[in-house]
Amino acid sequence: MPFATSHGARLYWRTDGAADKPVMVLLTSIGTDLSLYDPVVPLLTPDFRVLRMDTRGHGASDAPAGDYSLDLLADDVLAVMDAAGVRKASLVGTSLGAMILMALPPKAAERVEALVLACTSPAMDPSTWDQRLALVRAEGMAPLVEPVMARFFSEGFRAKHPEVVETVRAALLAQNPDGYCGCGAAIRDMALLDNLPSITAPTLVVTGAKDAATPFQGHADRILAAVPGSRHVEVDAAHLPSLEAPTALAGAIRAFVGEVLHGTAVRDAKDTLFEAGLTTRRKVLGDAWVDRSLARRTAFTADYQAMITRYAWNEIWGRPGLDHRTRRLLVLAICASLARWEEFRLHVRAGLEQGGFTQDELKETLMQLAIYAGVPAANTAFTEAAEVIAELQSPEG
Incomplete structure (x- = not known):
């Protein structure tokens, strides 16, 4: 010893x-x-x-x-x-x-x-x-x-x-x-x-x-x-x-x-990717939503929020192959197909508020959804989207 x-x-x-x-x-x-x-x-x-x-x-x-x-x-x-x-x-x-x-x-x-x-x-x-x-x-x-x-x-x-x-x-x-x-x-x-x-x-x-x-x-x-x-x-x-x-x-x-x-090279690189992703996230979802999301971070969720900001919002949404309008409509179709209704409503609201697509383009996406993901999914998607549109058109919206 x-x-x-x-x-x-x-x-x-x-x-x-x-x-x-x-x-x-x-x-x-x-x-x-x-x-x-x-x-x-x-x-x-x-x-x-x-x-x-x-x-x-x-x-x-x-x-x-x-x-x-x-x-x-x-x-x-x-x-x-x-x-x-x-x-x-x-x-x-x-x-x-x-x-x-x-x-x-x-x-x-x-x-x-x-x-x-x-x-x-x-x-x-x-x-x-x-x-x-x-x-x-x-x-x-x-x-x-x-x-x-x-x-x-x-x-x-x-x-x-x-x-x-x-x-x-x-x-x-x-x-x-x-x-x-x-x-x-x-x-x-x-x-x-x-x-x-x-x-x-x-x-x-x-x-x-x-x-x-x-x-x-x-x-x-x-x-x-x-x-x-x-x-x-x-x-x-x-x-x-x-x-x-x-x-x-x-x-x-x-x-x-x-x-x-x-x-600090690794941390600096992560910070750079985070800031780039945050810029895209604000363009797509709006400053108010992103600010609320950041304010709700806790020690438990902060690493996850940083990860999706770096990868989802920078690595994917930041790719040049598709414009943001196309990506928004793809997200709506995928979320409705998988019954991810909270995320679906978020992107319907953000897309209409930010001018990312029109109501007609939203309607056409959901019509396409009915054929390829089924009428029941489209029924719910139309209902959820209509509620978000009504909220946006109300005085408090």
């Missing part, structure tokens, strides 16, 4: 992935060991050599008695990087791991390629941690286990994946109390806010939509406000996204770090 030594403690570490890939270091939450990232590592190793470690006081690393500090834990990370022969890396941390990473750049900025700070905070209530550590010192880890499980995982995940929760619960119950209290003291005593403006590495802040321990407000928002140029992404998870939403977390990490390492 590989170990590094830092300030008198042995620290366990391991690597996964090919030696010729860029290195990514993963740091864990308090109360967990490097297995926290087991579901994520296979998703990262196609692009990265992944270096994990057990934080001082956890897993196979030593757990000296006494209070630790974030500076001490940051020194531990650098010692592990040295032992693994890593000069510079992208650094990813969850909760305590991210707190350590916020303390590391002022010590060794030249060793940081990029930072990903997940489900974390630059400041926590010291009195809460004092009470928690006093409880552990008096009664051991058992009283903390169930409250911590409720913070680590969302209720839905706990119900659907009891095997994951039980694994983490058993590990927390077996946690060395000295190690937990040492790291808890580092969280209690941290003073990171003054450090944040000096961070120059590209930084991504990841929050969990269901994270009750470090929600966006009061935690991530303070990091984003203080770290120049930092970016934010939200995933559908509670406090441990590597276990609850590993694919979403790995995707966010790979996209961000990949851009840092290889430049």
